[in-house]
Amino acid sequence: MSEAYKRASAQRAGAAPRSVQSVAKDFRLHYARYKASRLRAPGMGAFHDFVLAAPWIAKTARKSGRRAFGQAEKEISMEWAPIQANWEHFKIIARVRWGRISADEFDLIGGRREQLLAQIEEVYRVSTTMAQSQLESWQAEQREPQPGVA
Numbered sequence: 001m002s003e004a005y006k007r008a009s010a011q012r013a014g015a016a017p018r019s020v021q022s023v024a025k026d027f028r029l030h031y032a033r034y035k036a037s038r039l040r041a042p043g044m045g046a047f048h049d050f051v052l053a054a055p056w057i058a059k060t061a062r063k064s065g066r067r068a069f070g071q072a073e074k075e076i077s078m079e080w081a082p083i084q085a086n087w088e089h090f091k092i093i094a095r096v097r098w099g100r101i102s103a104d105e106f107d108l109i110g111g112r113r114e115q116l117l118a119q120i121e122e123v124y125r126v127s128t129t130m131a132q133s134q135l136e137s138w139q140a141e142q143r144e145p146q147p148g149v150a
Contacts, residue, residue, distance in 0.1 A: 078142045080113050087111030089145045097138055100124060 083090045091106045094116070100123045109115040113135070120131040 078139055078144070080139065082144060083139065083142060084111035084113070086145055090142065093142070094138065098124070 087110060090111075091109070095101070095103065095106055098120060101119050105119055105123075109119060117128075117131050117135055120126065120134060121128060124131070126134075
C-alpha cells in the first residue's frame, strides 16, 4: 500500500463521525450547485426537462439521409388554414403545449396565428424569434384530425 493511502485511512479511523450540521451544510452546498446547473430559460418548465431527457419522444425517425452540402431535407408542415378552421380541436393541443395561456385567452385567439404568437411572447416573456420558432415547431408536429375521433 502507498504511504498516502495509509495516512488517509489512519485519519479516517481516528476521525469522529460527522455532525448533522456538517452533513446538512454539505447537502445545501451541493443542492445549490445542482439547482444552478439546472436553470431553465423563461417559459421552460419541468416538462421541458423531461422532453430533453427523453430524446426519442416527439421526434420522428429520419426518412432519408441529409442532402448534399449538409443541408437538411425540409420538413413538410401543416398549413395554418386547417389549424384555424379546426381551432376547437387544435386549441386543446396548443393548451397542453403552452399551459400558462388560459383557456379564455385561447378562445379569444380564435385560431389567429399572430394572436397566438403575441400571447406566447407576452405570457412566456420570450423574444419574437423564440416564439416564432416554438410556434413553427408545434405547427410542424400537427396532423389533420381524424373524422369521427374526438
